[in-house]
Amino acid sequence: MEDEHKPTWNKYDKKKQTKNLLLWAFVIGVFVWGASYLDFRFDRVLRARFPLSNFLGRMLPPDFRYIPGNIIYPLIETIQMAFLGTLLGIILAIPVTWFAAYNISPFKPISYYIGRFLTVFARSVHVFIWGMILVAILGFGPLPGVIALGIFSVGFLGKTWSEEIENIDWNQVEAIEATGANWIQVIFFGVIPQVIPAFVGLSIYRWDINLRASAVLGIVGAGGLGLELMFTINRLAYHRTAAVLLVIIIVVIFSEAFSAYIRGKFV
Amino acid sequence: MDRTDPLSEASTSIDQPEWRELRRKKRKKFIILGLIFFAITLISALTLNVRWDRMGDLNTIINTILRFWPPDISTWPGFASPVLETVMMALLSTVIGMIISLPVIVMAARNINLPFNNIFYGLGRLIIVLSRSIHELVWALFFVTALGLGAFPGVLALSVRSIGFVSKMMAESIENISEKEVEAIEATGANRLQVWAFGIIPQIIPTLIGIFIFRWDVNLRASTILGVVGAGGIGYHLDLAIRTYNYSEASALILIILIMVGLGEIISSKLREKYVKESEGD
Amino acid sequence: MALLKIENLSKVYGTGDRALKNFDLKVKKGEFVSCIGPSGAGKSTMIRCINRLVEPDTGSKIYLEDENIVKLNNKELRRTRRKIGMIFQEFNLVERLTVMENLLSGRLGYTGTLKSILRVFSDTDEVNAYELLERVGMRDMVNKKATELSGGQRQRVGIARALMQEPKLLLADEPTSSLDPEIGRRIINLIRNITKERNNTVLVNIHDVDLALEYSDRVVGLREGEKIFDGSPSEVDQVVRDRIYRGYEENGQN
Numbered sequence: 001m002e003d004e005h006k007p008t009w010n011k012y013d014k015k016k017q018t019k020n021l022l023l024w025a026f027v028i029g030v031f032v033w034g035a036s037y038l039d040f041r042f043d044r045v046l047r048a049r050f051p052l053s054n055f056l057g058r059m060l061p062p063d064f065r066y067i068p069g070n071i072i073y074p075l076i077e078t079i080q081m082a083f084l085g086t087l088l089g090i091i092l093a094i095p096v097t098w099f100a101a102y103n104i105s106p107f108k109p110i111s112y113y114i115g116r117f118l119t120v121f122a123r124s125v126h127v128f129i130w131g132m133i134l135v136a137i138l139g140f141g142p143l144p145g146v147i148a149l150g151i152f153s154v155g156f157l158g159k160t161w162s163e164e165i166e167n168i169d170w171n172q173v174e175a176i177e178a179t180g181a182n183w184i185q186v187i188f189f190g191v192i193p194q195v196i197p198a199f200v201g202l203s204i205y206r207w208d209i210n211l212r213a214s215a216v217l218g219i220v221g222a223g224g225l226g227l228e229l230m231f232t233i234n235r236l237a238y239h240r241t242a243a244v245l246l247v248i249i250i251v252v253i254f255s256e257a258f259s260a261y262i263r264g265k266f267v
Numbered sequence: 268m269d270r271t272d273p274l275s276e277a278s279t280s281i282d283q284p285e286w287r288e289l290r291r292k293k294r295k296k297f298i299i300l301g302l303i304f305f306a307i308t309l310i311s312a313l314t315l316n317v318r319w320d321r322m323g324d325l326n327t328i329i330n331t332i333l334r335f336w337p338p339d340i341s342t343w344p345g346f347a348s349p350v351l352e353t354v355m356m357a358l359l360s361t362v363i364g365m366i367i368s369l370p371v372i373v374m375a376a377r378n379i380n381l382p383f384n385n386i387f388y389g390l391g392r393l394i395i396v397l398s399r400s401i402h403e404l405v406w407a408l409f410f411v412t413a414l415g416l417g418a419f420p421g422v423l424a425l426s427v428r429s430i431g432f433v434s435k436m437m438a439e440s441i442e443n444i445s446e447k448e449v450e451a452i453e454a455t456g457a458n459r460l461q462v463w464a465f466g467i468i469p470q471i472i473p474t475l476i477g478i479f480i481f482r483w484d485v486n487l488r489a490s491t492i493l494g495v496v497g498a499g500g501i502g503y504h505l506d507l508a509i510r511t512y513n514y515s516e517a518s519a520l521i522l523i524i525l526i527m528v529g530l531g532e533i534i535s536s537k538l539r540e541k542y543v544k545e546s547e548g549d
Numbered sequence: 550m551a552l553l554k555i556e557n558l559s560k561v562y563g564t565g566d567r568a569l570k571n572f573d574l575k576v577k578k579g580e581f582v583s584c585i586g587p588s589g590a591g592k593s594t595m596i597r598c599i600n601r602l603v604e605p606d607t608g609s610k611i612y613l614e615d616e617n618i619v620k621l622n623n624k625e626l627r628r629t630r631r632k633i634g635m636i637f638q639e640f641n642l643v644e645r646l647t648v649m650e651n652l653l654s655g656r657l658g659y660t661g662t663l664k665s666i667l668r669v670f671s672d673t674d675e676v677n678a679y680e681l682l683e684r685v686g687m688r689d690m691v692n693k694k695a696t697e698l699s700g701g702q703r704q705r706v707g708i709a710r711a712l713m714q715e716p717k718l719l720l721a722d723e724p725t726s727s728l729d730p731e732i733g734r735r736i737i738n739l740i741r742n743i744t745k746e747r748n749n750t751v752l753v754n755i756h757d758v759d760l761a762l763e764y765s766d767r768v769v770g771l772r773e774g775e776k777i778f779d780g781s782p783s784e785v786d787q788v789v790r791d792r793i794y795r796g797y798e799e800n801g802q803n
Binding site: 169171172174175176177178179180181182184185188189190193194196197 | 600627634659665707714
Binding site for chain 1: 307315318322335355358359401417418491492496505529
């Protein structure tokens with residue numbers, strides 16, 4: 001240094017400090033402006049407690065008697081949708097994964113790009129939007145829900161599965177190649193044994209997420225508990241709404257416990 | 268458990284069928300499980316309440332699909348406002364969600380001891396479970412029904428939904444901090460607050476930033492569809508377009524959503540690279 | 550009568566590394582040939598070119614029983630690979646499969662696709678598998694997953710797997726380098742004994758020169774991709790060793 005200052009310590013130098021300060025000012029500015037843009041005022045939050053507690057009062061206690069007759073069937077439909085949707089996703093994901101995993105992709109690089117594109121595209125469109133589109137095309141009911149879940153799952157499984165395959169120990173595969181096996185045998189003996197636990201784990205994880213989504217896909221018309229939920233709300237029968245919600249929560253919790261159990265056993 | 272010279276190995280009787288027996292048993296188990304699975308699938312598929320009457324014939328279906336293309340981009344300018352609203356919703360809810368999570372984190376972290384620790388721990392965990400089990404759309408429905416339409420209930424819904432993720436991750440991060448670093452600061456005679464500022468907080472900042480970025484990305488995707496139930500954002504317009512059979516407008520909107528989400532993903536991975544690494548390098 | 554004839558084998562990797570330069574070798578049926586040399590000499594590349602896990606450069610010729618391996622198409626290559634068994638440095642067993650399945654995978658080239666996937670192998674295959682397991686001392690580990698085995702045990706399975714192919718030629722790429730010296734010695738001993746019993750031809754890469762000298766019929770020395778020595782073990786004195794490992798020129802320069 002040129003002048004004889006007493007040495008001072010600052011966590012960041014002047015330049016960085018100003019930059020940090022500006023950054024914080026900017027972020028807070030955006031935040032404040034955004035809040036006002038959305039008309040999100042703190043007093044509104046405070047005042048909201050009145051209608052909220054009012055509403056809660058109208059929801060509780062949940063109307064348990066509503067459950068047996070009206071919720072069991074939609075519940076089954078929800079589980080059905082999730083199951084078939086996940087299954088569909090798994091089936092469709094197999095060829096897509098094959099293409100999208102660079103090390104086993106059959107017609108590189110074209111097949112690799114196609115595979116990657118398909119998984120990204122399937123994933124980027126929210127499962128709900130898929131649901132909305134499919135309800136528009138196919139009408140109400142659980143079928144669009146199944147297909148929406150299937151398509152979206154292909155995105156997730158395609159990405160995660162192909163990443164698993166790309167991370168395998170290629171030495172083991174080489175050893176199988178060296179015995180004179182054909183490519184199908186190489187995949188079944190060299191690749192698949194290495195990735196099966198992960199594949200199963202991811203499928204079960206996907207099933208869990210799909211079940212949660214399936215419960216609410218009905219809001220856009222795809223059947224299941226979500227539809228039932230909408231019915232009760234439209235009729236202002238909030239006690240029943242609470243009952244449906246309760247069932248949804250319980251199902252989700254069970255599903256999470258169940259899938260954690262199965263994954264523990266497999267992986 | 269390695270053997271000595273195999274040449275001196277005594278010849279045990281060769282039990283031919285052994286492996287085959289195992290194979291056979293395994294195969295049987297496999298086939299039975301497979302059949303059960305197949306049966307479940309078949310029953311599920313056949314009993315699915317497909318509303319054939321509402322589907323129309325193949326022609327109608329194909330026609331409907333075709334009507335989504337090409338997307339009507341001319342409608343884009345009109346949607347600038349909802350897009351902004353969507354982005355703001357995501358940002359706001361992430362921030363608010365993290366702020367609200369503070370008490371929950373304190374409750375749910377196992378190494379933060381409070382009076383009546385067990386009750387608070389249970390409460391914290393319960394809040395987390397509730398927040399995560401209820402889909403954001405349901406939360407949105409709840410708040411919209413109670414408070415009316417608009418982005419306000421939407422922000423509340425996403426904030427509440429974020430509590431689960433944020434609290435869980437932060438609690439885990441706090442539980443995983445290195446006790447040694449904290450001990451070192453304590454050993455200097457620092458008071459409780461200083462221990463926090465110098466020992467604990469610096470360790471969790473990278474996680475904090477990472478959580479913020481990740482959750483912002485997730486909330487962005489969620490806020491694109493909250494509008495479907497009237498909670499603000501571009502979802503409302505998408506729903507409207509579909510209801511009014513304006514399919515090319517709908518696909519234009521979907522395109523916007525795709526771009527938004529895509530940009531969000533790019534930005535968040537860039538930010539994560541920059542900030543999470545930078546803090547670790549400090 | 551040469552079982553394996555390598556002529557003019559060269560390999561330059563994409564990175565520009567010249568791994569092999571005009572390598573020639575003739576291996577007679579029943580011979581046990583060791584290949585020695587410092588790391589990076591090209592031993593591994595040479596062995597992997599033989600079953601084309603690495604593709605040799607144009608101009609290279611590798612004859613297995615008068616058939617040029619380099620010119621084979623995929624289908625013919627598979628057929629020929631059946632006749633070449635390989636033992637790897639890192640054992641390369643399929644970890645999640647059992648010992649038995651690893652052994653049977655040696656017969657994949659001889660078994661139909663559908664049958665192999667369903668794990669239906671011929672009776673003879675299974676009998677042979679048990680015999681081989683017995684011979685390498687792994688009989689009672691038949692149904693253990695490969696992950697449960699020690700290094701030495703894994704290599705025994707690897708040896709058995711390669712021999713299940715009933716190969717004309719057995720290649721071994723540094724089969725002992727990942728093992729303790731004591732165990733490594735037993736493995737080389739095992740390879741030597743089994744292959745002599747079955748009159749197999751063996752080409753081994755080996756790091757430990759003393760082991761090579763003790764067990765081989767013939768020794769080949771490589772250095773920087775070129776063959777420096779080819780002769781009987783008794784001829785490998787300190788001068789030869791220095792030439793191979795330290796690169797003293799023929800006329801005594803360093």
